[in-house]
Amino acid sequence: MDTVVKISGLVKSYKELTAVNDLSLEIKEGEVFGLLGPNGSGKSTTINCMLSLLDFNKGEIELFGKPMSPTAYDIKKNIGVIMQNVAVFYELTVYENIDYFCGLYITDKAERKKCVEDAIKFSGLEDFTKFRPKKLSGGLLRRLNIACGIAHKPKLIILDEPTVAVDPQSRNKILEGITELNKQGATVIYTSHYMEEVEQICSRIAIIDKGKKIAEGTKEELKKMVKNTETISILACEMEESLLTEINALPHVLESAYEDKKLTVHFSGGKHNLLRVLDCLQKHDVSFGRVYSELPTLNDVFLELTGTALRDQEG
Numbered sequence: 001m002d003t004v005v006k007i008s009g010l011v012k013s014y015k016e017l018t019a020v021n022d023l024s025l026e027i028k029e030g031e032v033f034g035l036l037g038p039n040g041s042g043k044s045t046t047i048n049c050m051l052s053l054l055d056f057n058k059g060e061i062e063l064f065g066k067p068m069s070p071t072a073y074d075i076k077k078n079i080g081v082i083m084q085n086v087a088v089f090y091e092l093t094v095y096e097n098i099d100y101f102c103g104l105y106i107t108d109k110a111e112r113k114k115c116v117e118d119a120i121k122f123s124g125l126e127d128f129t130k131f132r133p134k135k136l137s138g139g140l141l142r143r144l145n146i147a148c149g150i151a152h153k154p155k156l157i158i159l160d161e162p163t164v165a166v167d168p169q170s171r172n173k174i175l176e177g178i179t180e181l182n183k184q185g186a187t188v189i190y191t192s193h194y195m196e197e198v199e200q201i202c203s204r205i206a207i208i209d210k211g212k213k214i215a216e217g218t219k220e221e222l223k224k225m226v227k228n229t230e231t232i233s234i235l236a237c238e239m240e241e242s243l244l245t246e247i248n249a250l251p252h253v254l255e256s257a258y259e260d261k262k263l264t265v266h267f268s269g270g271k272h273n274l275l276r277v278l279d280c281l282q283k284h285d286v287s288f289g290r291v292y293s294e295l296p297t298l299n300d301v302f303l304e305l306t307g308t309a310l311r312d313q314e315g
Contacts, residue, residue, distance in 0.1 A: 001028040003065065004156055004187045005050065010059035012045050012211075019045040020056070021211035027204075032178070032188040034202035036298075038306055042211040043191055047158060051081065063156065077105045080154035080186075084161040086145045088133050094144055095120070095129040102151035119151035122180070124173055139170025146174065150181060157181060158189045163197065175201055195298040205298070209306045223296045226304045228254060230267040230296075232274055234281070236289030237263055243284055250276050263288075 005027035012020040020042045027033045037043045048054040050061055052070045061068045063075050088097045098116045106112045120126055123143040133141055142162060150157060159178065163171045179201055182188055192198055198205060199219055206216040215222055223229075239258060247256050247263075252270030256263065267273045274293050281288055 001030060003027070004029050004031075004063065005033075005189070006060075006062040007046070007050065008060045010046065010049060010056060010061065012042075012049055012054065012056040019211055020049065023059075023208065023211065023213055025206060025213070025216075027187060027189065029187055030182070030185070031204055032182050032190060032202045034198045034205035035189055035191045035208070036198065036205060036302065037208040041208050041306075043208065044160065045211075046208070047160065047189070047191075051076075051079070051158075077152070078155040080149040080152065080157045082146050082149040082157070082159045082162050084164060086133075086141055088141075088144055088148060090133045093130050093132055094125055094136070094147075097133070097144060098147050098151050101148040105152035115151050115153060118153075119147040122150070122177060123147040137167070137170075139166040139173075142166050142170060142174065143177075146177065150186075155186060156189070157186050160191050161193065163192065163194065171197075195302070199298055207302060207305060214305050215301070219298060222298065222301045226296050226301050227268045228266045228296060228300065228304070229269055230273055231294045232263075232265045232267070232277055232291070233294070234263040234277070234288050234291050236261055237281065237286050239263065239281070239284070239286050243280070243286065247277060247280055250280065 003026055005025065007023060007025045010020050010023040011018065023042070023046060035043055035046070045054065049056045050063070050068065052068050052072070064078065066072065066075055068075060089100065092100065095116065098119050099112065102112050102115050102119070106115055120129060123146060125140065125143060125147060128136060128140060133144065136144060146159075146162060163174050166174070175197060178188060178190070190198070190202060202219070204216070204218055205222060207214055207222070215225060238261070244256060244258050247253065247265060252267045252273060254266040254268045256265040265273075265277055274291070278291070
């Protein structure tokens with residue numbers, strides 16, 4: 001696969017603040033690449049440098065194998081950008097908005113008309129083409145924003161939290177759309193504070209914090225980086241404190257807790273952990289109700305690596 005984005009040793013400083021610190025990323029053609037980080041970690045600065053909207057102090061940025069610059073219009077025509085803040089013209093209709101943004105890249109009227117119609121159908125906006133943005137719901141407005149950004153059929157699509165504050169139906173529509181764009185050949189860079197979205201659509205993920213890349217890989221590779229590989233919870237059990245000590249002595253136990261008739265045991269590695277815990281309870285004739293085992297999530301990875309739960313970072 002060809003390299004679509006190559007960032008080498010990127011440094012961007014604002015006086016005494018270093019927003020991006022020696023960051024290197026390589027994104028291959030056809031990937032849906034998740035770019036994650038706490039608020040203020042340098043995600044937006046990295047994207048703005050990538051698009052030549054910001055100067056930077058050190059480093060190199062290549063898109064599609066060519067150096068990126070403010071005047072690299074041959075590169076920019078292959079990029080679609082959908083930022084968190086909706087950017088449309090409220091005086092224009094849905095159709096006119098999409099036609100305007102598409103027209104920035106495609107001048108042939110027949111070709112542009114086809115692209116606009118494709119974008120409308122793709123975004124599910126067929127019944128709203130004559131509406132102005134003020135009459136659209138939040139979810140439909142997000143879909144319009146995406147339609148404006150992808151109507152010219154870019155090869156690289158950058159989406160910065162496109163599902164913020166939208167209803168579940170619109171969120172599913174947007175995620176399905178991103179997956180379809182990727183199937184059609186687009187490479188996608190995706191930022192979000194919703195970990196379930198990232199797990200659903202991203203083929204590879206980088207986590208940055210304080211301007212530095214602290215982890216990169218597939219979701220499976222990232223989950224192997226955390227100490228807590230399994231959490232077992234057992235409800236409605238009555239047990240003595242001495243039994244908790246025995247459970248703590250089981251193989252691979254990181255820590256355990258018993259509170260409000262709920263036993264929680266965290267493990268690091270190991271197999272058949274649940275069976276060992278249940279055997280221990282049965283041996284002591286402890287009755288129990290619901291039992292469930294949870295594997296680590298991306299949010300667990302994020303929390304352990306950055307000290308902040310990503311779901312708490314929204315907004």
